[in-house]
Amino acid sequence: MRTTSHRQCLECGMFVARHDVSCPKCDSRLAAQTDGSSFTCDIAHHGERVHEAINRLDELIELATADVTAQIRVIVGAGAIREGVYAALKGYRQRKQIVAFKQDGNNTGAVLIQVRKA
Numbered sequence: 001m002r003t004t005s006h007r008q009c010l011e012c013g014m015f016v017a018r019h020d021v022s023c024p025k026c027d028s029r030l031a032a033q034t035d036g037s038s039f040t041c042d043i044a045h046h047g048e049r050v051h052e053a054i055n056r057l058d059e060l061i062e063l064a065t066a067d068v069t070a071q072i073r074v075i076v077g078a079g080a081i082r083e084g085v086y087a088a089l090k091g092y093r094q095r096k097q098i099v100a101f102k103q104d105g106n107n108t109g110a111v112l113i114q115v116r117k118a
C-alpha cells in the first residue's frame, strides 16, 4: 500500500492529489479507479478486544478507499470480533461505503470486503 499524499491517475498517468475527485487532465473519476489489488489483514489474533478490532476495520476501509484497492481480506477469527465485524460491514454496505462483503469460501474466519467494482 502506498502511503504518499499523491496518487497517479490510472487512465492517463497524471499525478493527482489524494482528495481530487476526478482527474484534472482526463476527467476520469478517481474514486472509482482500481488496479484490482487486494490485501489481507488479521484483526483478531493479537489479543484485540472487539472495539479495537472494529477500529482497525474502520482504518483498513479508510485506507483502501483512499487508494486503488479492489478488495480487503480480513481475518476475523470465530468469536465476538467476527460478529462485530459483520454488523459493522452491514452498516458500511447500507451507507454504500463498500460494494459488498462475504465469507471467504469455506473459511468462516475470513471475510472478503469488496471496496470497488473491479
Ligand SMILES: [Zn+2]
Pocket (backbone or CB within 6 Å): 009, 010, 011, 012, 013, 014, 023, 024, 025, 026, 027, 028
Ligand atoms: Zn487522468
